[in-house]
Every structure is written in C-alpha cells, then in structure tokens.
Amino acid sequence: MDAEAAKLLGAGIAMGVGALGPGIGLGMLLGKAYESIARQPEVSGDIRTSMFIGIGVTEAVALYAFVVALILIFVA
Amino acid sequence: MKHKKLIWGVVALILLAALVGFDILKAPGQAHEFEVAAEFELHPIVTLPTIGPFDMSINKAVVYLWITAAVLILAAVVIRLSLKQQPGRFQVVIETLYGLAHDGIVGAVMKSGRATWFPFVAGAFFFVLTANLIGLVPLPFAEHSQLGFYTATANLYVTLALALCTFVFTHYAGIRQNGGLRYFKNWAPPSAPPVLRQLIWVIHAVSEIFRLVSLAVRLFANMLAGHAILAVFFAMALIFQSYLAAVFLQGASVLIYLFEIFVAFIQAFIFAILSAVYIGGALDQEH
Numbered sequence: 001m002d003a004e005a006a007k008l009l010g011a012g013i014a015m016g017v018g019a020l021g022p023g024i025g026l027g028m029l030l031g032k033a034y035e036s037i038a039r040q041p042e043v044s045g046d047i048r049t050s051m052f053i054g055i056g057v058t059e060a061v062a063l064y065a066f067v068v069a070l071i072l073i074f075v076a
Numbered sequence: 077m078k079h080k081k082l083i084w085g086v087v088a089l090i091l092l093a094a095l096v097g098f099d100i101l102k103a104p105g106q107a108h109e110f111e112v113a114a115e116f117e118l119h120p121i122v123t124l125p126t127i128g129p130f131d132m133s134i135n136k137a138v139v140y141l142w143i144t145a146a147v148l149i150l151a152a153v154v155i156r157l158s159l160k161q162q163p164g165r166f167q168v169v170i171e172t173l174y175g176l177a178h179d180g181i182v183g184a185v186m187k188s189g190r191a192t193w194f195p196f197v198a199g200a201f202f203f204v205l206t207a208n209l210i211g212l213v214p215l216p217f218a219e220h221s222q223l224g225f226y227t228a229t230a231n232l233y234v235t236l237a238l239a240l241c242t243f244v245f246t247h248y249a250g251i252r253q254n255g256g257l258r259y260f261k262n263w264a265p266p267s268a269p270p271v272l273r274q275l276i277w278v279i280h281a282v283s284e285i286f287r288l289v290s291l292a293v294r295l296f297a298n299m300l301a302g303h304a305i306l307a308v309f310f311a312m313a314l315i316f317q318s319y320l321a322a323v324f325l326q327g328a329s330v331l332i333y334l335f336e337i338f339v340a341f342i343q344a345f346i347f348a349i350l351s352a353v354y355i356g357g358a359l360d361q362e363h
Contacts, residue, residue, distance in 0.1 A: 049184040053353060056346035060290045063297035070300075074113060 007076060011069040018065020025058045089330045092214065093310060095223070115224060115307045116300065118231070121217075136217045140228040143215075144207045151206075177201050181348050186356035189249065193355050196245055200238065201348035204229060208299060208340030212333065225306050229343075230299040232292065239292035242351040243284075250358030262361040291350060298343050302336045 001009075033051040037044045120133035155170055163171060177198040182190050211227020228234045250259040264277040309329035312321055 045180070046184065049180065049349065052342070052346055052349055053185075055342075056294060056350055057290075059298075060294045063294055063301075066297045066301055067293060 007072050011072040014065050014072060015069040018068070019062050022058050022062035025061075026055065029054050029058060086330065089333060090327065093326050093329050093333070095214070112304050112307050115226065115303070116230060136226055137228050137231045137234060139217060140207070140210065140215075140226060141234065144203065144210055144228060147210065148202060148206055173202075174198075176345075177348065181345070181352050185349060185352045187360045189253070189355070189359045193245075193249065193352070193359075196241075197348050197352045197355070200242070200351055201344055204238065204295065204347050205340065205344035207234075208344055209337070211299065211303065212336055212340065225303050225310075227299050227303060229295055230303050232296045235296040236292040238295070238347070239288050242291060242354060243288045245351075246354045246358045249355050250361070253359045254361060259358070259361070265362065287350075287354060291347065295343055295347055298339060302339050305332055306336060 029051065033047055033054075037047050040047075118135040118137055120131075120135050121139065122134040124132040124134065126132065155167075158167070160167060178194065181201065182194045182197050186193065207228045211225060211230065214223040214225060216223055217226060247259075253259075254262065263280040264273045266273075268276060306329065308315065309325055309332050312325035312329070316325075
C-alpha cells in the first residue's frame with residue numbers, strides 16, 4: 001500500500017470510528033432529554049438548555065475526529 | 077396561503093442552487109475538475125505588507141468579517157430607529173432573538189453577574205449567528221470571482237479569536253469576582269486531601285485549555301464540514317460528469333442547505349451558551 005492510499009484509508013477510518021461513540025452518546029442524550037420533556041413538559045425550557053450544552057460537549061468528540069481526518073488528508 | 081409561501085421559498089432555493097451549480101459549471105479553465113479544499117483556501121485579494129508576525133493582507137475571510145460587522149451595525153441602527161410600542165412582524169422576530177439571548181442563554185445558566193456579562197454573551201451570539209448566516213448567501217468571492225459559499229467561521233483563526241475572547245473574559249470575571257489568589261485556589265475543592273488537590277488542580281488547568289480548544293474547533297469544524305458538504309452537493313454535476321445525477325442531487329442540496337440554516341442557529345446558540353456557562357462557572361465557584 002502506498003502512503004497516499006494509507007492516508008485516505010486512515011482518514012476514512014478515523015472519521016467513521018470517531019463518529020460511532022458520539023453518535024451513540026447523542027442518541028442517548030436526546031432520547032433521555034425528550035423522555036424527560038414528555039414526562040414533565042413544564043420544565044422543558046431547562047431541560048432543553050442543558051440538552052444543548054450536552055450536545056455541544058458530545059459533538060466536539062466527533063469533530064476532533066473530523067479535524068484528525070482533515071489533517072491526515074491535507075497536512076500529513 | 078401558508079403553503080403557497082413555503083412552495084415559493086423552496087422554488088427560490090432550488091433556483092439558487094441551480095444558479096450556483098451553473099456558475100461552477102461555466103467557470104473558465106477548470107470546467108472539468110472540482111476540488112472541495114480549494115473552496116476554503118485563502119488567497120490575498122489586496123496584498124499588504126507584513127507587520128511583525130502578522131500578515132495584514134486582505135483575503136476572503138477578512139471581507140466576510142467586514143460584511144458581518146457592517147450587517148450587524150446597520151441592523152442595530154435600523155432596529156433602534158424602527159422600535160415601536162406596537163411591534164410589527166420584524167420587531168417580533170428581533171424581540172424573540174433578544175429574549176432567547178437574555179432569558180434562554182444568560183438567564184438560564186448564569187447565577188450572578190447577568191447584567192455585566194449579557195452584552196458579551198449576546199454579542200458573541202449575534203456575531204456568530206450573523207457570520208454563519210452570511211456564509212449561506214452566495215457571494216462572488218470564490219476563484220475567478222464566481223459565486224461561492226464561504227463563511228468567516230469556517231476558519232480556525234476567526235473561531236480561535238472568538239474563543240480567546242471567552243477564555244480571557246472567563247478568567248477576568250473570575251479574578252475580579254473572587255480575587256486572584258482565591259480564584260486559582262478554588263480550581264480544586266478545598267475539602268480534598270492535599271496530594272489529591274494538586275492533582276485535581278492540574279487536571280482543571282488542562283481542562284481550561286481544552287475548553288478553549290474545543291470551543292474554537294467545534295464552531296470551525298461544524299461550519300467547515302457543513303460548507304464542504306454544500307460545495308460537494310452543489311458541484312454534483314461536475315463530480316459525476318452527468319446532468320442526470322445533478323438534477324436529483326441539486327434537489328438534495330436544498331435539503332442540506334435548510335439543515336445548514338438550522339446548524340447555523342444551533343452553533344451560535346451553543347457557542348453563546350457555553351461562553352455563559354464558563355463565565356458563570358468562574359463567577360460562582362463551588363466552595
């Protein structure tokens with residue numbers, strides 16, 4: 001395998017595997033948040049605010065994988 | 077009536093997509109290849125001398141930042157002059173956004189210092205929101221002055237500067253509220269045993285740096301990924317070398333475009349709310 005192919009493969013694997021964990025995490029986060037909004041609609045504002053904070057933190061992990069993939073393709 | 081407007085909106089978006097697609101197609105000299113990465117390269121429009129380590133040249137990102145600033149200033153003046161006791165449609169939208177920044181972001185996560193830090197958090201919110209939304213308007217700054225999508229926030233330097241503002245203000249707020257020594261001491265809980273306390277302090281110090289990095293990289297990577305997907309979908313005719321694929325995928329690009337409008341809002345909201353959380357955390361330290 002030449003270096004260019006290894007780079008592209010590595011970038012693809014980094015993005016794909018790196019999106020697995022945050023995907024599961026986001027699913028759990030959103031599921032729980034909607035569940036609690038359905039149970040207690042009167043506090044939906046508070047739940048939504050903390051849900052967005054959680055989304056931001058969870059999503060960042062996938063975006064690190066994205067940046068690593070970009071670095072593999074364009075910089076390394 | 078409502079559906080009619082929606083249909084017209086979708087038709088307008090499809091026409092916009094077709095316009096950009098054809099603009100890419102008739103580009104001189106490079107009609108048969110398309111590089112996504114080239115859309116994000118910064119070439120100086122006006123070359124200016126380098127002062128110290130800073131290259132003062134004006135490039136695409138600088139122009140986009142100017143446009144953002146101009147739109148914000150103009151909007152502020154127009155909104156101030158057109159405020160009415162009985163709000164019209166436009167004013168209701170503005171009041172909703174202001175209310176979101178005031179109650180939904182600052183009011184929801186900060187305990188003290190709301191009035192002091194509301195201007196910064198709301199400013200960051202509206203700046204990032206405007207910059208993101210302007211990135212979704214095709215402007216003639218791509219290569220060969222074609223219409224193209226670019227956004228100032230798809231540039232790590234811009235988002236890092238924004239995140240640095242939050243970083244600096246966080247520690248400034250903490251030191252001003254709690255006093256310098258006490259603020260840094262409180263990074264670790266005083267009740268913990270001494271050796272553990274030092275360890276926790278170091279972990280907290282590292283996490284402060286990673287907050288800065290993640291705040292910058294989150295916005296940057298989201299906007300870059302969104303615009304890369306937009307560019308790929310708008311250039312489907314070039315990539316597949318077939319108009320049939322383009323007809324279907326140009327339609328799909330409208331869906332991506334609508335999703336990107338949503339992402340622009342969400343990212344501005346998340347940036348502002350995390351800034352508010354960090355500043356609020358520095359103001360009201362856990363003892």
